[in-house]
Amino acid sequence: MHEQLSLGSSVPPDTPHAVSVSLPTWRANVGYEEGEAWVIDSMTTGYPRFFVHKSIQALAEEIVCRFGTPEDSATLFPSPKPATRCREFLLSKLPPVDAERVRVVNLVMQSVQTSNRNGSQPATIDSSLSCVLYPKEYSNITKQVWQHSGDGISSRRSEFSLKLLKDGYLVEEGSAQQEDTQPQRPCKGPRRYQKGSLSNIQAIVTPSKKDLGSSEPPSEGREFDQYVEERFGRNLDPSMANNAKLAVRRRIAGSLTANGELSETLRTVSSGGRIAGLTEDHVLLFPTGMSSIFNTHQCLLATRGQLRSICFGFPYIDTLKILQKWGPGVQFYGHASSEELDELEKRLESGERFLALFTEFPGNPLLKSPDLERIYQLAAKYDFAVVVDESVGNFINVNVLPYADVVVSSLTKIFSGDSNVMGGSAVLNPHGRYYESLMATFKKEYEDNYWAEDAIFLERNSRDFVSRIERINAATESVTEQLNASPLVKAIYYPKYSETRPFYDKCKNENGGYGGLFSVTFHSSAAAVAFFDELNVMKGPSLGTNFTLSCPYTLLAHYGELEWANSLGVASDLVRISIGLEDSADLKSRIQHALDAAEKAPQNLASQ
Template identity: 60%
Template sequence: MLQAIGGPVPPNTDHAVSVSLPTWRATVGYEEGADWVVSKMQCGYPRFFVHPRIQQLAQEIVRRVGNPESETATLFASLKTARICHTFILSKVSPEEAQNVRVVSFVPSQQTEEESTTITSSLVAVVYQKEFAPIAKQVWQHTGNGISSRRGEFCLRALEDGFLVEEQKSTTSETLSQRPWQGIFEWNLAWLLRLYSHTHGHPPATNRVEDGRDNAQFIEERFGRNLSTKLADQAKLAVRKRIAGVLTADVELPEALETSSSEGRVSGISENDVLLYPSGMSAIFNSHQTLMSARGPLKSICFGFPYTDTLKTLQKWGPGCLFYGHGSSEDLDDLEARLKNGERFLGLFTEAPGNPLLRTPDLVRIKALADQYDFAVVVDETISNFLNINVLRYADIVVSSLTKIFSGDSNVMGGSAVLNPQGRYYKLLQDTFGREFEDIYWAEDAVFLERNSRDFVARIEQINLTTEDITAMLKASPLVKDVYYPKYSPTRPLYDSLRTPNGGYGGLFSVTFHSTEESIAFFDTLEVFKGPSLGTNFTLSSPYVVLAHYLELDWARSFNVDPDLVRISVGLEEVSDLRSRVQRALDAVEKAKK
């Protein structure tokens, strides 16, 4: 099932969050910017590759407000997030170069009708010289605050139809900061008819039945279910209830809003303790920013080998970061010595378990140190998720990428931050988030995420069982050097102490072989989708270290992360089918060994 380079994963998905890099060589070519790979990229992981719809929107904006020959733009959903990008660029360029870096806001035009509201949005562009694009890309990648492809698609149609205009060209004299609705615009049925004509080449007839449906029904099914403000708000509420743990039943949206099936992850938790963000990194970035706002600009701690953008965020937006890449007991000894000597920190950021070695930090000891020496604990639970382990009791904030197994379908981004109502900073964080949080999670994305996550519980149970079977198979093979999985990790006792009553070991593992050639043979032969991301309903693999750390392989190796490691995220395939695929890949390793 060798998929073409650069196609969406899954195939035929307009808003896919992964992209096909089907061979080891293709992954290296992507990292090196080789034209034979890059020229074929139809999409990519959204924080690393700007979706074609967003590219088109940025080009159209620059055509209207700038110079397409020399300028480009990065797009955000709010003035606040745009200003983060603007400030970051200004910090990296000279005062002379900074003069043309500007923020351009877009607002409803006068022709926007104000009846029958269906959806709200906002759009703010940071326009700059093309040579500054690598600087802006850091903001897009590390903060995760950029607009989603669905929002970009929507705004592009609005801009083309004249419903969205540059702010100073609007007839009103109010500034964006003076508007209580912060640049929100409203669409009605007439605009949806225009959008339909753009999409399909002609508008649906307004007074006739088409395929047994009248026009109002057709519009409701084609757009309204995804673009209704009311529906989006309900979807967000249901998602927040699921994340709080008070909703575990696979039910339709109306019933979900009435159902509370458990006590939640910790005593006293509710959906009000859950904040939604456009991506997992946005949840991490904004948690860090909120902590600094609440406690002051103190240095942070990054504990354990992290997802790359977490470390970069802590290093680039704040007074710095103390990095413990091994995440070991010796590292905690060193931290404790520093604390005893008077060093103070904002918070400790860690993953449970970590990526890609699936090691689990000692959260009990970390929490004890945090309580004694007054720092916050932020835990990223993305890898195993809250159905398998409960880390909230040891954290002040738990963050997660909802893009992964919570969604599963690999067609929508999302992130969450959960406050621990039993945490020492709860009231302070609640008040600070209350002042500073802005809901910029796009309505359509929320609807897709809610639908995708309804069967979350059943999917996790199946994936846990399949992954245990496949890892046992690999662990028993003499061709395999190491299998990295919480069940086989030296930190398994720490993981087990976090497990929920029905929790398993998750769907992600890594495997290494005895040579680079053997790793390549295994990866290239393995008949699954290949590309970035994890937690998909289909099995997905990547040479993760090459993909995430290509320019710092020696640095990764210094923390015992093998550059030849193959990471596998197990999906919903039948165990027998997946075992057959893995066996064929192992047969290729045997041949490479000879």
């Protein structure tokens, strides 16, 4: 049987940039939500939008030491625009007396300042940063921006930037420092993360341990680009990242329906995949899936004006928070039912107007599928945009683009699979009613803030995503059949068994399946706890991984609003499972072991 990972270790194990963290028992999940020290102190990492990676913490401490005060904290972004947005959000919540202590520090690479003066382009990637400094007692407010928008810097970027900052090549914008000036000596402030968290850098960035701990400036007169090449490796050349991003965008456009190496992908001429005329030119990349949703919403507001949005169906928590906190508000329909569409239609007939309808296909964690065809018809009649999150369905299984103006996705999930890199995408329907105006806005507002190393990892991970999805589809159908036959199980939430299956099937591709995600509830909470604790798979947040991953989803996502979730049919003791690439027979054996434990629980079905 699979051995449980220790509490707080990375998932996958020994992965410096892991997307998940081990919370192996029900009690550990509750302890995490309660902030209990025995859980929090053991965590080496966490889901990146909820847990600030230790390399990012180290960089923030260095920046505060250099540019702030001991009473400050810093939140880090890849460019001035998201940093300014964070500052504005923070100022809207602060008393005036503290507002003057909030500022943005823009850091740029010294060679970029020099090259901009002579008009040439830098030969290496730009690692500029924008840092919001503020009184540390307000970090809970900036954390909302970090979590909901998904626009913060990545851990790989922070490692690169910290070394540049220490060696004097990352400087405050507009500073008087010239290229031939000796770099600034490192800050002597807090350093508790700087050695251990930066020592395991894989594949692309491989500096020596001596480099990682070095505080000595580079040799006088040394060329910057030579320095970066020798210290970080040639794979940070911009062309590598650009080719990786192009390959990813072509795969997302759907022009590739088989596994392929990078060279093959770059030779492929896009001819339309998901719908006629769709190419990589209609695909935008973002640092995270939430960033794609956040920025799509911002683009819609800039294009269509300040109108409320519709959130249709039980959403991933941050989608609803985005619509509530950044804009005029949201009309929420939590069941994704036909009756709610009837109610919406009455609102529209009465003259109420909306910016856009945001929905997931299928939803998470109940895997309900909204009636996209009817929604799109209403949108055409009453003039609102449709934004569909396909992260759970994925475009190999379903094609929702004909019923959407924008399709967003978390590439962190099954597209990557390896659970070691974040990413997001937005696909604009070239035949949509708002295509021309949205594309015009995106051309003005879009920033490619996807970090070079992250793009390279994502491209490599996604080369075999087609075959992985086919295997996962088959294994998940087998496992859900097993659970559906158990008298211990109260309900299985899976598109194949859902009352909304006709809506899913309408969008299912000819060779598509029902995905790798499902949820299960039991006839008693004790049985649910016993099943989860004895299920011999990795345990932690996220989904769409190449390995099976489980969590008590409602506890993790809605611990502070369990009654609200329960009112929408999302049980507090729901167990969510994302199936991976393990052998089906092995998975079923593990499931049976957990069912046997559930049967022995004190309040199992037999005692009801």
